[in-house]
Amino acid sequence: MHKISLKINGKDYQDEVEPRLLLVHYLRDKAHLTGTHVGCDTGNCGACTIFLNGKPIKSCNMLAVQANGAELTTIEGLAKGGLHPIQEAFLDKFGIQCGYCTPGMVISALALLQSNPKPTEEEIREAIEGNICMCTGYQQIVDSIAHAAHLMGQSRS
């Protein structure tokens, strides 16, 4: 067993974990943050996407011990009360169907909009290429992210 300490959504966590415990299982089973999902086990689908030290990563491809000392943000930590503009945008533009890919999509969208506040449709599609949605055919997700860029631009100005 290994000791780890990390900060998730601003809160400190300290635990003893098996070295082989996947970060996504730590989040879901130990920290009870079940918004981060598992869809493929192989790093393809992006349902487990979170921020680690400010960068989006797939938490099924990382061990919990590798995240020792890191600061993580999961979908649950995106908005402090209420909804983040990206979350509003996904509702406004029907970027959700079953909701299972949504947390990963929202994290990837935020990562994009932080570095590129006015993305083109092509840039949006490229930014979510690592997130698979089986329901929507992506069009309403792409529209949601474009709308989120607009909402976030408004709140900045």
Next chain:
Amino acid sequence: MLNFDEIFVTRNWFGKPVRRNADTRFVKGEGSYTDDLQMDCVYAGYVRSPHPHARLGKIDTSKAEALKGVLAVMTGPEVAAVTQPVGARAITRPARQHVMATGKVRYVGEPVAIVVAEDRYTLEDALDLVEVDYEPLPVVVEIDDAMKEGAPLVFEEAGSNVLLHDTLTHGDIEGAFGQADLVVKEQFRVQRYSSTPLETWAIIAKHDKGTDSYVVWANDQQPGRSIVNISNALGIPVNKLRLIVPDSGGGFGIKLAIWPYIVSQCLVSRKVDKPVKWIQTRREHLLTGTHTPDCIVDLELALKKDGKVLGLRMRDRQNDGSFVHTAGIYNLIKFANIVGCYDIKATQAEMMSIVTNKAPTVQNRGVGKPVMIFTLERLMHRAALQLGLDPAEIRLRNFVQPEQMPHTTPSGEIYESGNYPECLRKALAQVGYKEVKGQQEALRKQGTYVGIGLSASIEPGSSNLGYYYTSRGTPEYMGNAEGAIVSMDYDGNVNVLLGSVEEGQGHQTAVSQVVADMLAITPSNVTMNSQMDSLVSPFLGHSGCYANRFNDVDMGAVIMATKKVRDKLLKIAAHKLGVPAGELRLRDGAVCSAKDEGKSVSFKDVATLAYKQILLLPQGMEPGLKEVAYYKNEIAKLPNKENFNVQMTHGNSLHAVVVEVDVETGMIRFRKYVIVHDCGRQINPAIVDGMAIGSTVHGIGAVLLEEFIYDENGQILTTSFVDYMKPLAVGLPRFELSHVESPCPTSLLGTKAVGEGGAIGSLAAIANAVEDALAPFGVKVTSLPITPEKVLRAIRETKVI
């Protein structure tokens, strides 16, 4: 039947793109999927066969049981000894199968033992410690091999690998082919694929010692039937099983086959006396299915010179793998939709359900219709070219015309509504059909190969269950129906419970829109419980989410139950206000007199009378404001071979696609994708758009990317999303979607099937476009998927994809 105008009091919400606020939890990561439920669970998993076909010898579980943290192991034969076999439906030969392997294994991945451990990781260790002796048997993988004399038998007791073989003829088929000026025929091969919901199968089973009963949480798609199947398999009364369906991360039919796993989960939960959780891995999901069956379809059209189709003949051989419960169903659905959007008077279908050592199949989005429309629309394209007609023109000459509705097809399917010519004309205008055709030659000279393809597809809904028993006497299930409970709370808000489930279609929002307009309130006043719970939900054997049935029977049940609540509300208000019920109106959460608005009573005050001040109710009236209704679609008739009415609403769509094929790389790029869609009236157009586009992308996956590949030894080679490729956001077109509205006369709201359409129509449209683009090379498309490798080989050598 209630008249559309009698249903609604207001029209503020129906037909509007109302935001899915009920699903805010999903954007916050606060959904409640089965694996999210916070229970003190232990974990179960399956030891799976590495062999496609083998006698099952000794299963040594001792090392696994000795591992610290392992709580129980049950072998397939032990499970079989205490359960009833899986029931078959469409097949006519005997085939005995249990929920886990016993005696022999029939496909790679078949569960051989179930192990329970304290955590996911110990479980994985323990699965490796179970030692199984296999005696490999000769393997049968492909359709042609399975049909050979002396082929290894998947089910020995059947005496053949062809478990359903029937030929159904309707109309004068000999006459049609005798009078034909032209017969067009082709053999098509369609691969195995699947809609692969992003959330895999998930089950928590909990045995309660005190009552010797089970509570199960599972993302099951048809709980009404699963309850029957599970209780039958376990040999327990139905009231010893409570099934709860939490949020479900996509279904598409694939979650109709979870119940055999629930059976074994129940058994081990009883053994360990703890809640047991099984979360299927993605590898398990792809390995063990469920898949669509791969198939070989020979189709022939008999045509007159003017393009009129006189008759259609099909020979359909499908590889159903090794699940007797589903085998044969795709054949029958293909047959039921054999004429597509066309007025064809004579049909003949020879159908064969063939079992092999491939994984189980189950009803994937569209069930057989994608293949039926693919083959039919491919041949319509070919026939047009051979007759010197435009592919659009030949369709216009054969469509069932709007004035022919309701139209009965030769086999007995009743198309109640639709305007197919209008859909085509609209699509041609939108896609710029003539312009694209006009530019093709010039583009080819520049080395740019552009093609345009059309596909007209029927999109049926509301299965008339029982069609699959056609060969075997009285069906256990018939027609289609759903149940709903609608209650007005103490405070005047409304609660809805449905027997069906949802997998992301926004049912809660759609229901809240309809109920709000029936009671002159807002959707925010209406709550629908998102969980189906067999202890409280009003279910039937039909209950579930499948066959595009929600906006027919589910909504029907909600409307009828709401109507009962509304009638009672009015009676109580009439009594309270001293005004005849006929003079009352609903407005903003209150009942008031139409003549004197000062005379008014709020819903809350009516509810107070109904629930609390019950002595002030009208004489003889029962207390409470909670009503149950079951609604069935009235047009279903008992299906038989002569009158094969399998679906009760019929949406349709027209796909018009422009592609560009890179003849150096074999890559296919979309230049334009137009969908014209008719699902009658729409409850929430933004939700409809999402499903029309989403289903089309399922079709694009099937046409261009996805295939479960088996080698000649029966080993599956595609068990992750690295090998089994799904469509991604990059590479897809921006879909241009528009609608034609032909209200359905046989559903309460004029709504009809929506949800599967794109998965049905897209295959042929894209294949037709690719063949058109490659016309200068003489390349024919007869199989799917159309991969770059196949495109290049066809251009350079074979001329056939």
